[in-house]
Amino acid sequence: GQQLNQSPQSMFIQEGEDVSMNCTSSSIFNTWLWYKQEPGEGPVLLIALYKAGELTSNGRLTAQFGITRKDSFLNISASIPSDVGIYFCAGRFGSSNTGKLIFGQGTTLQVKP
Amino acid sequence: EAGVTQFPSHSVIEKGQTVTLRCDPISGHDNLYWYRRVMGKEIKFLLHFVKESKQDESGMPNNRFLAERTGGTYSTLKVQPAELEDSGVYFCASSQDLIDNTATQGYGVGSDLYTQYFGPGTRLTVL
Numbered sequence: 001g002q003q004l005n006q007s008p009q010s011m012f013i014q015e016g017e018d019v020s021m022n023c024t025s026s027s028i029f030n031t032w033l034w035y036k037q038e039p040g041e042g043p044v045l046l047i048a049l050y051k052a053g054e055l056t057s058n059g060r061l062t063a064q065f066g067i068t069r070k071d072s073f074l075n076i077s078a079s080i081p082s083d084v085g086i087y088f089c090a091g092r093f094g095s096s097n098t099g100k101l102i103f104g105q106g107t108t109l110q111v112k113p
Numbered sequence: 114e115a116g117v118t119q120f121p122s123h124s125v126i127e128k129g130q131t132v133t134l135r136c137d138p139i140s141g142h143d144n145l146y147w148y149r150r151v152m153g154k155e156i157k158f159l160l161h162f163v164k165e166s167k168q169d170e171s172g173m174p175n176n177r178f179l180a181e182r183t184g185g186t187y188s189t190l191k192v193q194p195a196e197l198e199d200s201g202v203y204f205c206a207s208s209q210d211l212i213d214n215t216a217t218q219g220y221g222v223g224s225d226l227y228t229q230y231f232g233p234g235t236r237l238t239v240l
Contacts, residue, residue: 004155035231042117042204042231043156088156098144098208098227100169103156 006089006104013079014112021087021107022073029091032065032072033101037086046087047074079111115139117232119205125238131193134235138187138207144168145188146208146229147180151201159203162188174199195239202234 006023013019023032031050035043047058049065049072056063062075072091076083086108090101118137126132138145147159159178160170164185173180177196182188192199206229 006155040233042206042233044231045228048228090156098161098163100146100158100161100172101148101156101229102158103148105153105155 004089004091004102004104006107008107009105010108010110012110012112015079015081017079019076019079019083019109020073021089022071023089023091023104024071025091025102026070027091027093028069029093029102030069031092032063033090033092034061034063034072034074035088035090035103037088037106038084043088076109079109081111081113084109084111117205117207117230119203119232119235121235122233123236123238125240126195127240128197129194131191132195132237134190134192134203134205134237136188136190136205136207136232138205139230142207142209142230143185144208144229145182146206147188147190148204148206148231149201150204150234151198156204159190192237195237197239200237200239202236204234205232206230 004023004025033048034046036046037043047056047063052065052069053067054065060077064073086106088106089104092099092101120135124132143164145162148156150156158172160173160180161168162182165182179191208227208229
């Protein structure tokens, strides 16, 4: 079935360091999304990308929609302890924006103060 | 405005028993989704309601799972009988239903018009 390969699986970094994670797929997506999940909560949308090549920032977060539409990356600059959580990439097919999301396996981020 | 709520937050049952999970979407959201995450793996789609109708149930694992959304408001997901492999976190999400669903440009960043807002999940453990 449809699958997103997300890497790395986990990261343990020092506060202040930059972080990069990415997702790849054998399928083409029309939308790429990045979510963050904190303990006891559901995933929360961080960034949505709609066009191939699009580069979008949200504060210290930057994400790109790959030119081939089969990949995306998320960068976090100058990490802080509250960045801790699980980051998921997600893709959506088709022209409808209310369809199901396909998620990656998640990247668990831990930040050492 | 209240977010998506789910009940219970945790459920521990024995194999063969029945469990019913409930989701209350954000008021006014016609789209309601169920997802499941088995430990350490990806969040997997189960099904999608538009109001009270099942739009897409391609992710439902088997006929032991029954989802309903009577009246197009809250939804329930019943597992009967539960098996060990049903353990995991069950998420519910909801989103708006816009008149023009074919638009390909949203607002980007963290305020997507079509954002699926997730509940905190129900952690189901089948022993």
